[in-house]
């Protein structure tokens with residue numbers, strides 16, 4: 001099948017949940033992708049902040065191949081080794097005492113929601129079941145996670161969702177104080193909102209959430225599915241804030257391209273959970289956990305994290321000098337970067353794709369850049385050159 005035949009067959013056979021550009025990718029190497037015609041693209045989408053180590057990293061690939069040859073899956077009915085090693089790494093390098101594994105970000109948040117409900121019911125009774133989440137927040141597409149996701153377009157077709165969720169303006173501590181009560185069992189927040197437009201939490205906001213949760217005996221849940229594991233230049237995004245949560249969810253970069261999610265909890269939360277309360281057939285098999293171990297050990301490195309931070313600063317500085325009057329603001333942390341324009345970014349994204357640069361958006365007017373953590377300063381310069389050549393595409397949107 002050539003590219004057009006693949007695109008036509010997709011339109012015939014797939015449920016139409018995505019609109020995709022007319023390119024078929026066939027190969028990835030390092031921080032580049034290649035389409036079926038052999039054209040090369042600099043990958044600043046990174047599979048939506050997933051490809052921490054870039055494409056076909058040799059150490060990662062060896063772990064995957066070894067897993068395929070030795071042991072891929074036995075289910076969670078039996079003991080295996082790699083998920084224990086991965087859980088130990090996560091616990092030893094975070095606030096958490098225990099880990100639950102699953103297969104995606106939405107599932108990690110579903111587990112967080114169930115654990116919070118069980119914890120609250122166990123200690124305070126069934127009336128303590130309400131949840132707070134934030135405007136602009138994104139926590140996934142399954143019904144529980146969707147109930148915590150703010151965007152009306154994602155929610156409304158599927159209502160009624162989980163009852164008892166209140167949305168509060170992000171970074172508004174006063175509004176949060178007014179909304180929280182003794183009936184609140186958990187507060188879900190991204191320390192750096194990704195899908196919602198790349199908005200960092202203010203330090204006083206996250207610190208204030210910790211205090212409000214303590215005062216009202218509610219659990220604080222940090223969704224670090226996108227911003228966690230090195231993306232911001234610290235291992236966990238919340239480390240820059242001096243605040244720790246009761247639960248943290250991870251997924252996107254954890255196995256650098258293979259499906260995995262994790263819900264990290266304190267001992268107090270874990271104590272409310274018993275065998276049979278939650279589970280997953282596929283979660284944390286030996287192959288995916290071996291891959292994740294190579295990712296964790298590479299990312300949990302002072303020099304790599306410092307480079308992520310400095311490369312992010314270089315990227316943001318370069319974006320601020322783009323030759324266009326449409327740029328409103330550049331913001332982000334490390335290599336989770338957003339550039340907000342006063343016009344839609346769709347045509348800019350298309351022009352960049354034609355010039356060999358893959359970028360994504362976060363809402364209509366925010367260009368989002370989430371390259372592999374292994375991106376080089378030269379590649380950042382190349383991406384900025386391409387964007388500078390393409391910004392006049394924004395004129396046709398104005």
Ligand SMILES: *Cc1c(COP(=O)(O)O)cnc(C)c1O
Pocket residue numbers: 103104105106107109138139140141190194195223224225226227251252
């Ligand atoms: C992507 C994302 C999710 C959902 O993850 P999936 O793997 O797509 O289910 C949840 N929370 C945040 C912050 C995300 O960026």
